[in-house]
Amino acid sequence: MVRRSGRRPGNQDTKQSILESARKVFAERGFDKASIRAIAGEAQVDPALVHHYFGTKEKLFLASMNSPIDPAEVIPKAMAGPPEEAGERLVRLVLGVWDSPAGAAAVALFRSALSNEWTARLMREFVVTQVLRRAVAELGIDEAQAATRAALVATQIAGLAVVRYVLRVEPVASAPTEQLVAAIGPNVQRYLTGDLPGVFETGDGH
Amino acid sequence: MVRRSGRRPGNQDTKQSILESARKVFAERGFDKASIRAIAGEAQVDPALVHHYFGTKEKLFLASMNSPIDPAEVIPKAMAGPPEEAGERLVRLVLGVWDSPAGAAAVALFRSALSNEWTARLMREFVVTQVLRRAVAELGIDEAQAATRAALVATQIAGLAVVRYVLRVEPVASAPTEQLVAAIGPNVQRYLTGDLPGVFETGDGH
DNA sequence: GTCTATAACTCGATAGAC
DNA sequence: GTCTATCGAGTTATAGAC
Numbered sequence: 001m002v003r004r005s006g007r008r009p010g011n012q013d014t015k016q017s018i019l020e021s022a023r024k025v026f027a028e029r030g031f032d033k034a035s036i037r038a039i040a041g042e043a044q045v046d047p048a049l050v051h052h053y054f055g056t057k058e059k060l061f062l063a064s065m066n067s068p069i070d071p072a073e074v075i076p077k078a079m080a081g082p083p084e085e086a087g088e089r090l091v092r093l094v095l096g097v098w099d100s101p102a103g104a105a106a107v108a109l110f111r112s113a114l115s116n117e118w119t120a121r122l123m124r125e126f127v128v129t130q131v132l133r134r135a136v137a138e139l140g141i142d143e144a145q146a147a148t149r150a151a152l153v154a155t156q157i158a159g160l161a162v163v164r165y166v167l168r169v170e171p172v173a174s175a176p177t178e179q180l181v182a183a184i185g186p187n188v189q190r191y192l193t194g195d196l197p198g199v200f201e202t203g204d205g206h
Numbered sequence: 207m208v209r210r211s212g213r214r215p216g217n218q219d220t221k222q223s224i225l226e227s228a229r230k231v232f233a234e235r236g237f238d239k240a241s242i243r244a245i246a247g248e249a250q251v252d253p254a255l256v257h258h259y260f261g262t263k264e265k266l267f268l269a270s271m272n273s274p275i276d277p278a279e280v281i282p283k284a285m286a287g288p289p290e291e292a293g294e295r296l297v298r299l300v301l302g303v304w305d306s307p308a309g310a311a312a313v314a315l316f317r318s319a320l321s322n323e324w325t326a327r328l329m330r331e332f333v334v335t336q337v338l339r340r341a342v343a344e345l346g347i348d349e350a351q352a353a354t355r356a357a358l359v360a361t362q363i364a365g366l367a368v369v370r371y372v373l374r375v376e377p378v379a380s381a382p383t384e385q386l387v388a389a390i391g392p393n394v395q396r397y398l399t400g401d402l403p404g405v406f407e408t409g410d411g412h
Numbered sequence: 413g414t415c416t417a418t419a420a421c422t423c424g425a426t427a428g429a430c
Numbered sequence: 431g432t433c434t435a436t437c438g439a440g441t442t443a444t445a446g447a448c
Contacts, residue, residue: 035424036423047424047433048426049433051424051425055425057425113373114372120373124375147376147377148389151377151378154365154375155365155378156365158365158368159360159364159366159368162361162368163360163361166320167326167330167364170357171357172358172360179404183354183403186396187396187397191393197389198385198388220413242442243440243441252415253415253442255415257444258414262442263442
């Protein structure tokens with residue numbers, strides 16, 4: 001029987017460290033500007049190894065998106081509670097997820113979606129229909145209004161992400177979570193359950 | 207005397223058409239992905255001509271940013287009126303400018319700022335301090351709160367731009383201006399003049 | 413003033429040695 | 431499993447012919 005001495009060929013941990021580096025670099029630069037070479041350098045690994053493990057750059061991106069956070073599980077939990085505070089809970093949830101290490105994947109997807117058509121489609125289909133629709137549905141909002149309210153919530157959440165994580169405008173960039181929750185939550189609340197002039201025009205006209 | 211027949215060497219109008227194409231392509235793709243070749247192709251002109259007229263790509267970008275719209279003139283005009291409707295007027299102003307042909311430069315700057323550090327700095331310095339500070343100053347808002355309120359307004363305006371012009375999420379992408387003004391204006395209003403818990407923490411603590 | 417040709421650089425992806 | 435070498439396609443920018 002063969003006894004392998006010393007460190008094994010590094011198989012399982014290099015693949016994992018490539019994934020971590022990919023999440024980090026994708027989050028910092030977005031899909032397009034994140035080069036395989038840079039990701040490999042970050043992981044102190046040969047660029048060819050990245051291709052060997054993950055094939056194409058797109059497949060690497062998809063692999064790095066497999067986050068331990070499941071919207072189907074975390075959204076209903078956040079929406080449960082007094083409906084009049086759902087806005088604040090949604091902002092708190094988003095900031096909590098995105099500020100966590102596991103949230104790098106979400107930031108990467110968002111940042112990439114801003115400059116790449118392929119990831120933009122990925123995000124539209126995933127976030128807007130999966131996350132926001134789920135959130136408004138959880139609150140029992142009229143189907144005819146759901147799309148409009150979800151899109152309006154998206155404007156506030158996306159803007160928060162842009163200012164805090166992409167443009168890094170102070171004082172929002174480094175404000176504590178609860179301060180932003182108190183400031184922005186009520187505005188999200190209005191989009192969720194408030195009176196919105198013109199929101200009915202899409203659906204029933206009675 | 208020399209009589210030139212037919213079309214003159216195209217001097218003055220080619221330079222102008224390059225500028226127009228630059229604004230358009232920069233707005234569509236952002237600074238990085240907008241190639242000199244694509245801009246030249248759009249203007250039906252040789253790529254080398256672009257360099258001949260404008261030097262580098264950065265100088266071309268700066269030249270294309272010289273919009274006929276002057277914030278110093280248009281902001282005070284929009285802020286004049288009942289203070290309790292300033293939010294709606296601000297949203298109406300932004301949508302009016304950005305939907306207009308002359309607004310392509312603004313969209314270009316914004317889109318570029320999302321993926322390029324150089325243009326991001328340009329935008330932080332110009333928009334946040336020039337436009338938003340001017341707007342909140344026009345309303346006579348406390349200096350200590352101005353930065354926070356301006357940044358919060360930025361989250362909503364930037365988010366509106368992202369959803370409407372970059373990600374193109376319906377129904378916001380193709381909603382009429384006044385519907386968005388009615389839906390989003392009040393939220394901007396709250397950031398401008400409303401009660402914001404925690405907004406005082408930066409400044410005076412009395 | 414206009415355009416061809418090309419330098420000098422990036423990138424993703426692959427072939428093949430070890 | 432790992433790495434060297436390289437291909438082919440992008441890019442900005444420049445030099446120089448006409």
